[in-house]
Amino acid sequence: MAHASTATSPLLLLFLLLYVVAQDGARADAAATLSQGQSLGATDRLVSPGGTFALAFFAPAGGDPSRRYLGVMYAQAKEQTVPWVANRDAPVSAASAYSAAVTASGDLRVLEGDRVAWSTNTSSPLGNVTLAISDDGNLRLMAAGGGGGGQPVLVWQSFDHPGDTFLPGMGITLDRRNGAVSRTLFTSWRSPADPATGDFTLGQDPLGSAQLYIWRRSPGGGNNATYYWRSGQWANTNFVGVPWRSLYVYGFKLNGDASQGNGIISYVFNPYNSSEYRFKLNPDGTETCYMLLGTGEWETVWSQPTTRCQQYNTCGANAACAAGAKGQPVCACLKGFEPRDPAEYGSGNWTQGCVRSAPLTCETNVSGGGDGFTDLPGMKLPNSAAWQTTVGDADSCRQSCLANCSCGAYSYSIGTSCLTWGQDLVDIYKFPDGEGYELHVKVPKSILDTGSKTRRWTTVVVVVIVVVVVLAGCVLLLWKCRRRIKDKLGIAGSREETRLPSLLPVREARHDSSGPQQPDQEEAEGGKKCELPLFPLDVVAAATGDFSNANKLGEGGFGHVYKGRLPGGEEVAVKRLSRSSGQGMEEFKNEVILIAKLQHRNLVKLLGCCIQGEEKILVYEYMPNKSLDAFLFDPARRGLLDWKTRFHIIEGIARGLLYLHRDSRLRVVHRDLKASNILLDRDMNPKISDFGMARIFGGDQNQVNTNRVVGTLGYMSPEYAMEGLFSVRSDVYSFGILILEIVSGQKNSSFHRMEGPINIVGHAWQLWNAGRGEELVDPAVLAAGGAAAALRCVHMALLCVQDHACDRPDIPYVVMALGSDSSVLPMPKPPTFTLQCMSSDRDGLFRDKADESYSACDLTVTMLQGR
Incomplete structure (x- = not known):
């Protein structure tokens, strides 16, 4: 028995030693704080309490394996994702003894042997400084509060010194108090595999317009930079340069009043699940929003600039850029302007822009003369706008610009209110699909009149050509089908049926005092499927008192609803699509297709429809208790x-x-x-x-x-x-x-x-x-x-x-x-x-x-x- 005990003792000791080492390693890996005097080694990590972020040394994927950087990274992402790097411009060698430590003076340092590669350059008289990483990715140096029971004091945080990534909880801030300008700037990596300072920087306009800019460092180096991209003005839910993306829904918000001359303006980003989204300024100059999927992969949600037209002022002053074939930019002078140097445009060089073809008169009440406005819908509004804070509506905005000789254009919307511009309009982009904002450019009325006459003559010529072509085609078709037509007329007269094209088989609903009649005998014998009655417009109008306000039940986004009574006495609800509704036809078709095919006691019943000219009307069963x-x-x-x-x-x-x-x-x-x-x-x-x-x-x-x-x-x-x-x-x-x-x-x-x-x-x-x-x-x-x-x-x-x-x-x-x-x-x-x-x-x-x-x-x- 004694012999057996002696033999097993070394094994037991070895097991206990391995267990202790493993536990120490686990504790180091799971640590969330680093106290004063402690250091983070080559294989150590600080992990946030929820396991979302980690602080550790890393070698960039695809980069130089001999270089090491201290960075904050996503712990749950499949691919290496590093939103913040401490020593991005001062890597340490993988072959050296390197570490990160919180020193006795209260700063965080990246050390390579005895050399300080990077430091926060902070100190705290309170002592007991601790480094912690939180689940929002923020790295903080906190000092113990004074008096023994005070609150911890923030000494330094990484969110105040961003890299290339805008994380939830951060702010893109511009501080113009006391005449000084201080702002938050984000800087891209040099390349996807090199976190050193790159060529692109993102931040707010230092002049306080609340726009975001991306600047590109000049090829010669130094501090010279040129505009590369502009977000446009903030319109309460999005930027005018990104009209289709409601960033407000993502938790993107502007704090502060950009119309004030000084103060603090800050964009904040607080989505409902903060760890899933990030905005990154990529090495190629694109600003991209990524979403972290449950699989640990990143999905691109939004990115700009992705085309040449989205880049800053591609076509020069007073010219608009539109995407052509394969995304190539197509430049054109605004109405009332002409190329500044036509000789250069053959090579596609539009940097010189355009100038007015005729000067403004600066007069508003001259018969046959004066100035007016040409309307440009779907535009990214120009740079260097002035907010007219005292103007309350679109007409007042127009009159304000018209009365100001130095005003060259204006725009009004609920989101932006009244914006005006000087004589040169810079960085204008024509959005596809009718998105964007309406820009009103001031031009002499003589140019407007000339354009109207030209359009009238063009319209006349086009109409004449179309009529001639259509008549010629009809004559040719009748000549080719003359025998078939004669045969048809010899058997029976032609019967015209009204159809609702591209929707459903429909039948005409005829009403007299007895109500709707049955389908014609010819239709029944032909085996046609009658699904949806088609009401004549005069019947619907008579049923609703010619759509009188006294019969109006309510109104929605696409038109009004009226109470009506058909000739047979049946009460109905009539939904009349608004003629001015740009989206209405799609919704009209959708509703006809769906409701006509769906029958259930808890779904409203569609009795028929009417489509005649510009009128698009749905007839429902009447609900006396409304909604x-x-x-x-x-x-x-x-x-x-x-x-x-x-x-x-x-x-x-x-x-x-x-x-x-x-x-x-x-x-x-x-x-x-x-x-x-x-x-x-x-x-x-x-x-x-x-x-x-x-x-x-x-x-x-x-x-x-x-x-x-x-x-x-x-x-x-x-x-x-x-x-x-x-x-x-x-x-x-x-x-x-x-x-x-x-x-x-x-x-x-x-x-x-x-x-x-x-x-x-x-x-x-x-x-x-x-x-x-x-x-x-x-x-x-x-x-x-x-x-x-x-x-x-x-x-x-x-x-x-x-x-x-x-x-x-x-x-x-x-x-x-x-x-x-x-x-x-x-x-x-x-x-x-x-x-x-x-x-x-x-x-x-x-x-x-x-x-x-x-x-x-x-x-x-x-x-x-x-x-």
């Missing part, structure tokens, strides 16, 4: 909705969604589910309406990425609002918001006056999680004894509005759970994304709205090329 919001958000009528009726409405909406998502022959995602789109019939049965934004899913599709984000802020799911990704669970999110509104009797945007950045989701979670869910329930429901069922619906709503689509239940489960009180609901996850419209944001977005209760969360929005 849900007319009851729910009206204090005088809310009491009419007892709990039994509210729960009946919730169940009906769920059954309608179940039909759309699973039981219909078309799998449909509504994309704009909200209280105003839920109609109520005479018996308070809910019916889902307004399918203009709906999309049909293929049988094997679970998720789609759209280039056109549409819907209503406040009801949009996070993945749809942020990335354009929608699925049936996007409707589930909107349904969860609806449940909360129905239970509480409050609009989702009515919480912007409360303290704290929360909407109805955050408010409901706080109350429910604290066991105070009854405070959310409408008092009318509590008085009727429906508290228990209402709280179960709140529980279901919180499951439906979870941040990630995969966490939300599908509609079949929702219907099953709502119909059973015995099923146990899972615990919802706390919400982190709340697209909130605070009062300050609302005032900035809608300055011309007098109604204080108006909220941006009620607006239907469209963002082209959204992710």
Whole structure:
């Protein structure tokens, strides 16, 4: 026995030694702080508390393996991603003894032997300085507070000394107080494999216009730099140089007033999931937004400049750049301007720009003379704008520029208010697809008149040519088909049928005192499928009193809705598409196609349509109780909705969604589910309406990425609002918001006056999680004894509005759970994304709205090329 004990003792000691070494290594690897006097070696790491970021020495992927840098990197990304580097211009040798240490004086140093390669150059009289890395990627030196129990004092942080990456929580700041200029600058790497200082720098305009610029260092080196890219003015939700991307939805925001001469202006970036996004200034000069996927890979969300036209002032002053074939720039002088040096343009050199072909008269009331404006839609607004803070509307902005002889152009929008420019207009880009802003350039009226005459003559010539060609083609076609026409006429007269092209088979609806007639015998014998009646315009007009205001039921984003009565006595609701609606035809077609093919008791019934000339009209069954919001958000009528009726409405909406998502022959995602789109019939049965934004899913599709984000802020799911990704669970999110509104009797945007950045989701979670869910329930429901069922619906709503689509239940489960009180609901996850419209944001977005209760969360929005 003694012999056996002696033999095993060395093995046991060896095991214990290896265990201790392993534990020490694990503790070093998992450390989140570095105390004064400690150092970080070649293989050591500091890891943030949540494991998102790490601080360690690294060799750049694809770079010189003998060089080492101290950097902050993403711990969960597949590829090496380093948003901040300490010694980017002073690498240490891999063959040397190198480390990072917090010294006795209170600074962080990168050491190569005894040589100091890099230092924060800080000190703290308080002592006990600690280096820590947080889950936002910020590296901080903190000193112990004075007095024994004081708060730690910030000595230094990496966010104040950025590299090439703009992380959530950072600011792009311009400080112009006391006549001095101080600003945050981001600098690119020299190459993807070399973190040394590169050629491109990004920051705010030092003149205080609140624009972001990218500067390019001159080839000769030194501090000389030229403009490479310009964001354009901030328009409350995006930059005018990036009109299709609503950066506000991503948490991008401007703090401060750019119209003031001094003060602090800062762009901040606080998305709902801060670790997933980053903006990086690449070595080639492009600013790119990346999103971290669940797989650890990075996806490009947005990038500029990616074309030559997006670069700064490609075509020179007073000329606009438009993308031509294969993205090549096409330059053209603005109307009223001509090339400064025509001899140079044969080689494509537009750097000299254009000059006025005739001087301005600086007169406004001269008969036949004076100055006017030529309108340029879809433009990136020029550089060097002046904010006219005292001008309140578009007409006043126009008059202000017209009265100022030195004003060469103006632009007005809700986002930018009134902007004016001098005589030279620099860096103008013509956006594709009609995006951008309208620029009004001042020119002599003589040029406008000349252009009008030219256009008139051109129009006349084109019309004459077209008429001649069409007539010649008709004559030729009749001549070739003369025998067939004669044969047809010999058998029976031709019968013209009215069709709705490219939509559905339709039939004409004829009405007399007995109501709609049956299809003609010829049509029935021919076996034609009659799906949707086509009403004549005179019938629809007569039914609505010629669309009188007395019969108007309401209005939406694409037109007005009227009450009507057909000749047979049937009451109908008539939706008349606005002629000025640029997007209406697409929504009109979509709604006709979908509703005509979908039949369910909880979907509104389409009775027919009318398309004649510019008129596009839909005829629905009439809902005498109008929409849900007319009851729910009206204090005088809310009491009419007892709990039994509210729960009946919730169940009906769920059954309608179940039909759309699973039981219909078309799998449909509504994309704009909200209280105003839920109609109520005479018996308070809910019916889902307004399918203009709906999309049909293929049988094997679970998720789609759209280039056109549409819907209503406040009801949009996070993945749809942020990335354009929608699925049936996007409707589930909107349904969860609806449940909360129905239970509480409050609009989702009515919480912007409360303290704290929360909407109805955050408010409901706080109350429910604290066991105070009854405070959310409408008092009318509590008085009727429906508290228990209402709280179960709140529980279901919180499951439906979870941040990630995969966490939300599908509609079949929702219907099953709502119909059973015995099923146990899972615990919802706390919400982190709340697209909130605070009062300050609302005032900035809608300055011309007098109604204080108006909220941006009620607006239907469209963002082209959204992710």
